[in-house]
Amino acid sequence: MSTAASAKPAVFVARRIFPEVIEKLSAQLDVSHNQADERLSPDELIARVQGKQGVFTTGSERIDARLLAACPGLRICANMAVGYNNFDVPAMTAAGVLATNAPDVLTETTADGGFALLMAAARRVTEGEHYLRAGRWQRWSYDMLVGQDVHGATLGIFGMGRIGQAIARRGALGFGMKVLYHNRTRLPADEEAAVRAEYVAKDVLLRRADHVMVVLPLTPQTRHYVGAAELALMKPSATLVNIGRGGVVDDAALARALREGRIAAAGLDVFEGEPQVHPELLACSNVALTPHIASASLPTRLAMAHLAADNLIGYLLHGQAQTPINPEVMA
Structure with a gap:
């Protein structure tokens, strides 16, 4: 990895998402990517998030106290979903980790x-x-x-x-x-x-x-x-x-x-x-x-992914996110 790349905040994208969104993230962040559609096991997720400052989740990856303890450098988890029952928000707030979701666009x-x-x-x-x-x-x-x-x-x-x-x-x-x-x-x-x-x-x-x-x-x-x-x-x-x-x-x-x-x-x-x-x-x-597809139009899913990406970029580079769930962490 080049010195320039290593200077960028590191993020992990937990599922296969739109290539253009990966390109957007990669222009400003050091991105690693699970390019499969299968959800990682809790242990696999921890292993991939360790050393990362941010993680792009799709609404299924569980962010809990165990993962937070194993990944002390984590600063933000951005959900590509409006729901966030996969986040233990009190534990994230206690650990100083920002949680964001993707409301409005869907x-x-x-x-x-x-x-x-x-x-x-x-x-x-x-x-x-x-x-x-x-x-x-x-x-x-x-x-x-x-x-x-x-x-x-x-x-x-x-x-x-x-x-x-x-x-x-x-x-x-x-x-x-x-x-x-x-x-x-x-x-x-x-x-x-x-x-x-x-x-x-x-x-x-x-x-x-x-x-x-x-x-x-x-x-x-x-x-x-x-x-x-x-x-x-x-x-x-x-x-x-x-x-x-x-x-x-x-x-x-x-x-x-x-x-x-x-x-x-x-x-x-x-x-x-x-x-x-x-x-x-x-x-x-x-x-x-139907298999959890109520928000599944192409324009909407793309907008959800872009919003999650914008939250990661905005917070890791500028300290601000558009749709925080626990905004007290930003303060």
């Missing part, structure tokens, strides 16, 4: 993805495709694959951050839906009015909504936020969609509710223990499943 695309799952589940698109491909479509019947309307229905949203509000706008303004929401804190009145949403208690939302959309991060407080008790409150005709994080919905309880007809359908982009999916969910015909 809001509208993720909201599109959530609505796509809602439409697919409510209108039984996945079931219909499987039915057709299996050669079962031989004749018409009035009740063949009938689903539930989305237009004019009641949409309930758990989690009213940027993505939740974008979904509310689509529901209210695009589909004429009545929008209910429940959040840790209520929105100001002008923000509620802008998205035409009504704040209600959690149990009221579950009982009244025709379609429930979960847009919550995974925290100790939100784990199994929707479980057997919550599913029991929903209408038998209702749809549940989770685009938040795996573990916010109890997947085993959801599979039972779907199998027993206690709710009509579900759409899931995130799962407990992903990339593994609960086998009972895989056996359910009335669930639309």
Whole structure:
């Protein structure tokens, strides 16, 4: 390695990402890169991060007290994701390591993805495709694959951050839906009015909504936020969609509710223990499943990667990052 290269702050990119983003990082930082799509084991990750000042993560690599203790030179971890349940933020703050994420740039695309799952589940698109491909479509019947309307229905949203509000706008303004929401804190009145949403208690939302959309991060407080008790409150005709994080919905309880007809359908982009999916969910015909791709448009994924890169460059070279999770570290 040249003297010039070694003078640059060293960073590790934990997964294969866009070549142009690697070029951008390499112009200003000393970059090493895991060019595979597979997640490194905790021990492998520690070995690759040792001696580095920064690490580019994709939302799956766990940054915890063990890694921080083994990598005392680490200064920043930049997530190419809006969620950051892979970060032990208190431990990072105690170690003086900045955490950043990639909000805003994926809001509208993720909201599109959530609505796509809602439409697919409510209108039984996945079931219909499987039915057709299996050669079962031989004749018409009035009740063949009938689903539930989305237009004019009641949409309930758990989690009213940027993505939740974008979904509310689509529901209210695009589909004429009545929008209910429940959040840790209520929105100001002008923000509620802008998205035409009504704040209600959690149990009221579950009982009244025709379609429930979960847009919550995974925290100790939100784990199994929707479980057997919550599913029991929903209408038998209702749809549940989770685009938040795996573990916010109890997947085993959801599979039972779907199998027993206690709710009509579900759409899931995130799962407990992903990339593994609960086998009972895989056996359910009335669930639309996608592999954590709600933000997966090419422009959005590229913007997410550039933002993570900008955070690394900005902090390591200038002491500033655009989207810090624990900004007190910068202070």
